[in-house]
Amino acid sequence: MDSLPRTQASPGGHKILSAFDCARCQARGSCLPACGAGATGVGQLVGRRLRVARDAPLYHCGDAVNGLFYAVRYGSFKTYRADAGGRPRLAGFQLGTDMLGLDAIGLHQHSCTVVALEDSEVCEVSSDSMHGKHQHNAALQRLFHGVLSKEIAREQYLAMLLRNTRADQRLAAFLLQLSWRYAARGYSASQFRLAMSRIDIADLLGLTPESVSRLLYRFKQSGLIELSGRDIRLHDAAGLKAVVVGEGDAAPAPTSTAPPPRGTETTPDTGQQ
Amino acid sequence: MDSLPRTQASPGGHKILSAFDCARCQARGSCLPACGAGATGVGQLVGRRLRVARDAPLYHCGDAVNGLFYAVRYGSFKTYRADAGGRPRLAGFQLGTDMLGLDAIGLHQHSCTVVALEDSEVCEVSSDSMHGKHQHNAALQRLFHGVLSKEIAREQYLAMLLRNTRADQRLAAFLLQLSWRYAARGYSASQFRLAMSRIDIADLLGLTPESVSRLLYRFKQSGLIELSGRDIRLHDAAGLKAVVVGEGDAAPAPTSTAPPPRGTETTPDTGQQ
DNA sequence: CGGAACGTTGACGTACATCAAACTAGGTGG
DNA sequence: CCACCTAGTTTGATGTACGTCAACGTTCCG
Numbered sequence: 001m002d003s004l005p006r007t008q009a010s011p012g013g014h015k016i017l018s019a020f021d022c023a024r025c026q027a028r029g030s031c032l033p034a035c036g037a038g039a040t041g042v043g044q045l046v047g048r049r050l051r052v053a054r055d056a057p058l059y060h061c062g063d064a065v066n067g068l069f070y071a072v073r074y075g076s077f078k079t080y081r082a083d084a085g086g087r088p089r090l091a092g093f094q095l096g097t098d099m100l101g102l103d104a105i106g107l108h109q110h111s112c113t114v115v116a117l118e119d120s121e122v123c124e125v126s127s128d129s130m131h132g133k134h135q136h137n138a139a140l141q142r143l144f145h146g147v148l149s150k151e152i153a154r155e156q157y158l159a160m161l162l163r164n165t166r167a168d169q170r171l172a173a174f175l176l177q178l179s180w181r182y183a184a185r186g187y188s189a190s191q192f193r194l195a196m197s198r199i200d201i202a203d204l205l206g207l208t209p210e211s212v213s214r215l216l217y218r219f220k221q222s223g224l225i226e227l228s229g230r231d232i233r234l235h236d237a238a239g240l241k242a243v244v245v246g247e248g249d250a251a252p253a254p255t256s257t258a259p260p261p262r263g264t265e266t267t268p269d270t271g272q273q
Numbered sequence: 274m275d276s277l278p279r280t281q282a283s284p285g286g287h288k289i290l291s292a293f294d295c296a297r298c299q300a301r302g303s304c305l306p307a308c309g310a311g312a313t314g315v316g317q318l319v320g321r322r323l324r325v326a327r328d329a330p331l332y333h334c335g336d337a338v339n340g341l342f343y344a345v346r347y348g349s350f351k352t353y354r355a356d357a358g359g360r361p362r363l364a365g366f367q368l369g370t371d372m373l374g375l376d377a378i379g380l381h382q383h384s385c386t387v388v389a390l391e392d393s394e395v396c397e398v399s400s401d402s403m404h405g406k407h408q409h410n411a412a413l414q415r416l417f418h419g420v421l422s423k424e425i426a427r428e429q430y431l432a433m434l435l436r437n438t439r440a441d442q443r444l445a446a447f448l449l450q451l452s453w454r455y456a457a458r459g460y461s462a463s464q465f466r467l468a469m470s471r472i473d474i475a476d477l478l479g480l481t482p483e484s485v486s487r488l489l490y491r492f493k494q495s496g497l498i499e500l501s502g503r504d505i506r507l508h509d510a511a512g513l514k515a516v517v518v519g520e521g522d523a524a525p526a527p528t529s530t531a532p533p534p535r536g537t538e539t540t541p542d543t544g545q546q
Numbered sequence: 547c548g549g550a551a552c553g554t555t556g557a558c559g560t561a562c563a564t565c566a567a568a569c570t571a572g573g574t575g576g
Numbered sequence: 577c578c579a580c581c582t583a584g585t586t587t588g589a590t591g592t593a594c595g596t597c598a599a600c601g602t603t604c605c606g
Contacts, residue, residue, distance in 0.1 A: 089437065130418065138404050145379065163435050209586090549604105551604080558596085558597085559594105570586085571582100
């Protein structure tokens with residue numbers, strides 16, 4: 001890849017914490033061992049915890065995989081991936097309980113670079129053990145397959161979002177999805193602080209920071225959101241959803257008589273952007 | 274979803290063929306049981322084969338899943354999925370040995386609609402049996418996890434492709450990928466017949482049929498391809514790759530002195546569009 | 547043979563990128 | 577604590593890739 005922010009200490013330069021039992025983790029309800037850590041024995045899956053400093057990479061594109069993937073314990077990450085021209089582009093954000101490295105399970109080296117957006121911690125999980133010593137745990141297998149499958153659906157959703165949609169639709173969808181994801185983790189759905197820069201958002205959505213800035217301003221003018229810096233408050237989730245669907249405030253003009261709104265429901269919380 | 278081509282006989286209206294042993298399938302080398310059907314016991318996985326007529330759906334968005342997914346035995350399919358506005362959009366093409374329904378393994382109902390592009394046949398695989406009676410087959414588990422993981426990587430690649438790229442980059446990447454996929458299946462990499470319409474291509478790439486038509490014409494003028502109707506021949510794969518990377522014939526003008534081409538390699542055959 | 551999809555070609559408009567410049571905030575060193 | 581500096585953010589002016597609309601040609605199938 002071209003010029004990734006290979007800033008801090010290379011892979012392995014994280015603070016390594018002792019082994020850990022998922023049964024005692026506060027995120028156990030919404031993480032991999034969702035169906036009950038004790039019963040499934042997921043607790044034994046987690047090898048180590050790694051602490052990753054802000055802007056430091058968890059792993060790099062090209063690094064060896066070693067049969068591991070990761071669950072975000074707290075903090076947040078961004079994932080870079082080479083685009084058609086070989087230049088690195090943002091491929092997604094990962095919040096607490098999201099998984100990292102699922103796309104590399106069959107491979108020998110990572111195909112993307114993961115960088116912490118803030119001081120964060122991840123749990124190391126052995127994918128080898130999933131078809132190794134844990135292969136007889138049917139509940140765990142089912143759970144794991146579900147996690148992989150959901151990841152596929154997530155990526156499909158993102159690919160969907162990035163196609164024919166206008167810029168305002170993308171941004172509105174992004175904000176709503178963030179809101180859902182925070183809500184699913186027990187935080188406020190209507191008020192949060194963006195962990196990522198406008199540049200990162202623009203990169204993810206296939207836009208320029210200038211466009212993002214202008215669109216946020218327009219949303220603010222329309223009364224859909226309120227924001228100062230990276231603190232954001234969603235005032236009118238329904239209005240944002242209308243933007244996503246394609247109605248909404250297409251023109252900066254006020255509420256014109258819109259054609260009959262379409263009935264179909266918007267996409268479900270298919271997570272991780 | 275809105276108005277999918279619910280044309281022919283509803284789900285279940287396919288011709289059902291008898292059970293089948295993968296060991297005797299000619300595609301066994303490149304399908305799920307790639308590591309040797311006998312050894313892994315994949316042969317027992319496949320329940321039935323279904324024959325699906327051209328334009329007929331294999332399953333619909335909303336249909337019950339029943340713990341099954343599918344491997345394309347011959348023919349080809351297209352996958353529709355609801356976009357942000359609830360309207361159906363093309364999400365991908367599947368050729369022989371590709372998998373269908375992997376994204377629904379954890380779910381109770383399908384989130385996309387699959388339609389045959391031509392008379393085709395699929396093999397039914399039980400995902401339940403993967404964490405059921407086959408859970409002790411470590412080689413098979415590993416293989417299955419690899420398939421799921423690769424699917425994630427594929428979707429990530431597609432999402433990547435559809436973002437900041439220009440229309441010509443997308444189309445060139447699409448053609449090259451088709452070429453790779455045909456080659457991987459033992460067909461000619463440089464000459465094939467498109468199973469899908471321009472409309473379908475446009476829909477997949479987030480373009481209009483008009484744009485696709487104009488771009489194909491431009492590629493033809495540049496000597497990159499040769500085409501009549503749906504028959505296409507790739508003359509200059511390197512030239513197409515240059516287009517993908519961002520150099521190539523940006524202007525319809527002939528070979529102008531281009532700035533030094535970038536060194537990085539293009540994306541690997543990460544398959545299924 | 548007729549009709550309906552599909553495909554091509556042209557003229558035109560617009561959403562968003564690009565370029566450029568000013569403003570703001572966070573971090574660092576004096 | 578303030579000066580400074582860089583990275584991030586905002587705002588404006590301008591250009592262009594690609595969508596839209598419209599008309600015509602072509603293929604395919606009943």
